[in-house]
Amino acid sequence: MTRLDSYIFRQLALALLAVTIGLAALVWLTQSLRFIELVLDRGLSFLVFIELTGLLLPSFFAVILPITTFVVTLFVYVRLAADRELVVMRAAGLSQWRLSRPALGLAAITVGLCYWLNLDVVPATQAAFRAWQFEIRNQLAAILVQEGVFSSVGDDLTVYARYRDKDGTLRGILVHDARERGAPVTILAEAGRITPTPSGPRVTLENGQRQQVERVPPPAGSPPGTPATTRLSVLSFSENSVDLARTSRGEGDSRYRNxxxxxxxxxxxPDPADNVPERDLRRFRAEAHRRLTDPINTLSFCLVALATALTGQFRRHGGGLRLFTGIAVVVALLAAGLIAGNLAGRQNAMIPLLWLTAILPGVVAAWTIAGMPGLPRHRPRPPAADPA
Known part of the structure; x- marks a missing residue:
């Protein structure tokens, strides 16, 4: 690598590092706001909050690296052109591709980093994040019960407590348990306490009633077609317990991985034992190809930035139209990528669109940087000779 290459590469690398970290921190801040409630209202420690939201960072980096590579490449090369540094480099005999070499080298490193994130780091961190989220939702129900709030534990269990004593005793408890299909149970109790067990948290209730709606089949000898009736069964108790960690499917700690x-x-x-629905199989195949094509966008966006910066004349107070055109092209490519991803998830026949939207822009941009060879050019007519 020559000194000129090192000079440009250093500016690109430092700018990419700063912009990527800053943008990732901004995205992390906006996305982590929905988890602050776990710290402020539900008793989780701040360290748990940092560890939980930190698992989202690799997915943020995988998404924003192609965008920040484009932004940094465009900014650095436009500044070099505005400061006449590119003019001096061209006067020294550097071609368009020679000027592009530092950016392409950085883009190659970023492509490798994106592949590592998409294929290795992001799936592992997403699995850890969702497992932790599942544990908070189904196993740490004790911290999810707030006084005066209907707290959902899973999809079919709701717990309400009018207030909580300083010793942790809950007063005025209502539990609605719909985990048994067709036989929902509502429990009212004067007091209760949540205690941890090896299988998960359990609430022990005192002095209450257990109300359950039961279906009663028609009596023997009834005419055919007689519908079943329902009745309300009420049972008073002095002490009862409800397992808050048991799921409606009886799966214990198992869960469906997306x-x-x-x-x-x-x-x-996918493992046939998972019994993945056909709809999810289509999404899985589309997701696999998305992981393989998204890093290619990094190189394509870099080439678009180089085509914008190297093929136009930028001045300190001019060249805005070409700059706007480059940004508009990348915005359109991002929108096209999202549309192609949605179409591929619904119909796998559209998967080639993912590869097309990732590769074609880079090919066109490279052709532009090379001077658009093969394109017919208008040649001026030679001046007519003077008549003798």
Missing amino acids: AQERTLDELLH
């Missing part, structure tokens, strides 16, 4: 937390091999070749 596409983001599966490896590439699991997406392309």
